[in-house]
Amino acid sequence: MNRRFSSSLLACLAAVGLATGPAPTVALHGYSSAAAQAQHDWEAKFRAMPDPARLKADMEHLAARPHQLGSPYDKANAEWILQHFKDWGWDAHLETFQVLFPTPKQRRVELVEPTHYVATLREPALKADPTSSQQDEQIPTYNAYSADGDVTAPLVYVNQGVPKDYEELERLGVSVEGAIVIARYGGSWRGIKPKVAAEHGAVGCILFSDPIDDGYVQGDVFPDGAWRPAFGVQRGSVMDMPLYPGDPQTPGEASTPDADRIPVEDVKTLTSIPVLPISYEDAKPLLAALQGRVAPEGWRGGLPLTYHLGPGPAKVHLTVNSDWNRVTLYDVIATLRGAKYPDEWVVRGNHFDAWVNGAEDPISGQVVLLEEARALGELVKQGWRPDRTIVYAAWDGEEPGLLGSTEWAEAHADELKRKAVAYINTDGTDRGYLNWSGSHSLERFINGVAHDVADPETDLDVVERLRLKRIRDAKPGEDGDEDRQELRSRPTLRIDALGSGSDYTVFIDHLGIASLGLYFAGESDDGGIYHSIYDDIYWYTHFSDTDFVYGRALAQTVGGAVMRLADAQLLPFDFDGLADTVGKYVDEIEKLADDERSEIVERNTELDEGVFDATDDPKRPEVAPQHEEVPPFLNLAPLENGLAALKTAAEAYRVAEDKIEAGGGAGLGRDGVAQINQRLIQSERRLTSDDGLPGRPWFKHLVYAPGFYTGYGVKTLPGVREAIEQKKWAQAETQAARIGDTLQNEANLILEAAVELEKLAPAE
């Protein structure tokens, strides 16, 4: 009882701004002792500024009405944000682009056999929830960039509709050729589902939210609880973003009014079959009308029926027609010019467009960005000047396909490649633990920043709380023991790699700018209102970060990171963490290749032994797998060689840094630092290749990419990993060599930086 009381008390103290976190360490990476002290003081001032009441008030304005791309309220929000930046002393302007944005004209999902049912395709207004009734402004439930189409065909249930689900269907003798598939959300980014369905010959695709994933199985449904109500629908884009995001007609180029545009019919990122999302209440009669095999165990959802696969007897009529309009998007770009290094940019963004009201996604992140901007403006008034230029961006058009960030970054690509130090992204936030992903050269840096931020519920620093959570979550057994041991001994807590799904994509994947993505989550009941009309103020203030204290913690974290990057004498990149992480990826790749090989050997053995014939149930026959050629042992030595060079270079750089540090950082005041920083800025760029990844040249980073068949989920060392997954053995070796060279190049750059840094160290 005591504990609960005291943690509520802390939350109260935190809410009134009295508790601003544990005392920070005054030694700062990249700062001399003297500079660190000054920086520490400014950062402490900063952390006291973000105000939960303002976060809430800003949300109440920005999420007051539906504001999807192209809507009047979206434009009004852009102008409102712009005005705020100006008021806070920023140099701010709008940048506009002309982007293809289909909106729904005709939508129909109709069960025509063996019974009849017309899906409602409509989310009802709820009495308790005032904004849910703004139906005239709500964009209907749909999937943006679905092909137009009108098809009638037998239905097949395909689970989550990812490649391994189709392998299973094949084994069960079920084909989707000529069928409409119905897939539940989850297991991949939604855009993967119609892509894979079409690859297997389906003529239409229906997506639904199963109650087992974010409905009543998870908890009470909105408005009693946080979870998806019966007719709630997840809207969302199905553009093939793993090929390239941004305006479909201008890949790699800004979609300015006079840009060269690919004709719509030639665009490769639109789906080839019509797609629509529906609620679980609309899905129920469709699934209940299916017969055929019972779905495998892991495929069964939470509806009170037996999940069958079909095909049929359920036959469905699906119609999708869109207005294929080009609309104007409004990015808000605001800068604080750097006093010392105006041509070194720290970029930070969050989008402001939503599918409907979007209180959580993205406004809970947008208001954090605004509070940071207000506080930074305030610091400037108090006499602080950033050494580097700070660029704050409020992106438009993220929901349809990362349009605002991608087009802006493509428009400014050359400048960004020269100037961008790092990009920091948020995209909404909830309650709980720090979630962090990004470039591993920034792992140590973001650990340091976050150590200075207090968790609102426990007053622990947010890194320590996360560390203890990871200890608790480590699995029992040997792997877990290893994890716990690392959690108790490694000086920094690991960050995750970035996949896709938000505006950092163009920065890290296309331009090779070191990036971070940050938010708090894990204690809210998330997901049940995602991309529906119910993601609104009522929901957020009842079920998420209800008193906006995690919003404040996020502002403290991101703003602190921006300041510390902007003012560092030596940019706080760290290559030990990078080398260590790449080493883990290389281990994974080697294990993947081994596993793939031994899996095929084992399966062939089992075929020879007659395992599949012996275990086939004549009442539920399955198609036995085929003998497969045993893959060759792959030459992954270039990865190992590249990694070894990277490790050596990272160590040399650390040794040089240690020498600087031993001198109290005095060397950081000397002239050569700027030149070293120039190299460091390029260090992430060195991990890219102009040719990009096989089959998707827009993605240029060779260490991180969203998976071609996962969409949001990251694939590290993607060239070689996806080649092995897709059994392209020759390509795997080519890519391994390419990554090996890239790691060597990166090592060379780091070594050069190390040599230069060593020169600045005091003579021994």
Place this chain on the structure above:
Amino acid sequence: MNRRFSSSLLACLAAVGLATGPAPTVALHGYSSAAAQAQHDWEAKFRAMPDPARLKADMEHLAARPHQLGSPYDKANAEWILQHFKDWGWDAHLETFQVLFPTPKQRRVELVEPTHYVATLREPALKADPTSSQQDEQIPTYNAYSADGDVTAPLVYVNQGVPKDYEELERLGVSVEGAIVIARYGGSWRGIKPKVAAEHGAVGCILFSDPIDDGYVQGDVFPDGAWRPAFGVQRGSVMDMPLYPGDPQTPGEASTPDADRIPVEDVKTLTSIPVLPISYEDAKPLLAALQGRVAPEGWRGGLPLTYHLGPGPAKVHLTVNSDWNRVTLYDVIATLRGAKYPDEWVVRGNHFDAWVNGAEDPISGQVVLLEEARALGELVKQGWRPDRTIVYAAWDGEEPGLLGSTEWAEAHADELKRKAVAYINTDGTDRGYLNWSGSHSLERFINGVAHDVADPETDLDVVERLRLKRIRDAKPGEDGDEDRQELRSRPTLRIDALGSGSDYTVFIDHLGIASLGLYFAGESDDGGIYHSIYDDIYWYTHFSDTDFVYGRALAQTVGGAVMRLADAQLLPFDFDGLADTVGKYVDEIEKLADDERSEIVERNTELDEGVFDATDDPKRPEVAPQHEEVPPFLNLAPLENGLAALKTAAEAYRVAEDKIEAGGGAGLGRDGVAQINQRLIQSERRLTSDDGLPGRPWFKHLVYAPGFYTGYGVKTLPGVREAIEQKKWAQAETQAARIGDTLQNEANLILEAAVELEKLAPAE
């Protein structure tokens, strides 16, 4: 397509009796070459006799009407079975016992707050299913040996109601003190649930069948499919059988009319709180009326609602009142007297009483037993005589508490301890793979017998089919690799250990008679009609072993085993398999002790680190675990020493056998064999202790026992294993010493047998 055709063709051939399996190996363990040839010929004749049409006809008779213990049709079945044995030339009689058997007088489950609902407690007749309408003879849905009671209390959902569920409830701050608990079936034998509920202070217990376990989540419901319909209920006993089974008033003694009886109020195996089972349709309003915490993820079932824990606001009124009558049970005992060793008995049983019509449970096994008996009678007419006495038993009163087998075996305990070679049990059968459990000294033997039986679907021998299935099911990864390697190299396929839940219990656990339990399963949709009125002929002939070919395969297996045991010159016990298996158990115990210790150390560390405070969600607070004293390192050396002795003895015995075998088994004709067999018969007895297990002296086997908190699930080396699980460290060491001594004694007996056997071998 070809494959399917050919396997159907094989099934047809098999159905008309043409395919009787692969050619058997003529070398038989325990037989000289000459004896093996003769035995092989008789067994082959035997295997051709069991007739699917007769299996079906017998089921149509025995399952025609409800026939629970004490009912007229149950008695009629006993007499019908008796007459058949007599007709087939067996010496047969009825043995009767007087047993306590409560039957329901008053049952009520009523939701009284916040809404009102009265549970139907009634399984409706179904048009398609003729016997479902015999409602006058159907025993109502209830749990036998529930305490009488009338309670009204708040409801708490306790998942499966096993001890770890209550640990979780405690962590979540939910108490069942004074509450009625509602638990879903599964995770333990049902009788554990009210026992554990009462231990935690509950005043009543409701059991329900969740659709996620055996209802619509698994597949179409009866009569369209095999699974449990909305109002289907699982009856069953809740007697505390892990304490002792059989008549509650006469533990360890036969319940003859003049036996000394414990007064009912002093009986320890009745529940202390009222219990009733209900359908999922009756459970739905109760669960829907619960509020409080949302149930943890693994606790959520398949009903279309959010599973909450309570307590309340749901308040339930539960009434149970029984007629506590003593009834007469009728065991049918039939013998074929052994020609050479009439005082060495091979015992084989299956019960015939059911909860209702019981086509699957137990009649599908009883008809197999009858077909074996008919065929053995036929062989006798053809001139075959068993060397040992064969005892066939059709047990009554198994469902309430293994009454018929327990009372009979207690009545004949002394004789059985002297004479019984082995006990072989069945209790129904389905379609699929051989399921086998038993004494590991019989592992090699039953492998040999089953190798001679053809799987009806594939014509592979049933052991080979099972081996290939286990290869297929082996998990990916290292453990699975190890499993596969063993499956490809070990000469015998492993059998499982026996827990409880059927009539072998008294034989193996109380008397120490080497036992086997056999059935086919794995390809039917089982479980959805278990202990309901729908376990009937319609269900069995539509959804289980519909053409009775697996019934025939089971008769071939069990009958073959009976014959081979009855005629063996040297009893085919094998101690290598026993020693190897006990070695695995010892490894498990050592790992368990280590894991228990390191778990406590780790949890204490996490408490010191503040893990639980740091990760407590103030909106969903949990009770942190307590610091626990770190357990001592346990002296398990006696287990290792006993095991080492057992291994040495087993090897000596195998060496002696090899020498006999090298001489074509000629030595087996010599006089000393009978004396060796006497030792072998005692070998399982040597694994028992007169004192029995801690707290439950009726259970005397020190290697196998049903778990005190699992009920059916086996605990091997139970004395030490359960002591460690219950953190009784001193007891664990005492028990380890006791088991060590027992293994030493067993080793001595085996060594003596080995020495004697060696004398029979031809001089080298």
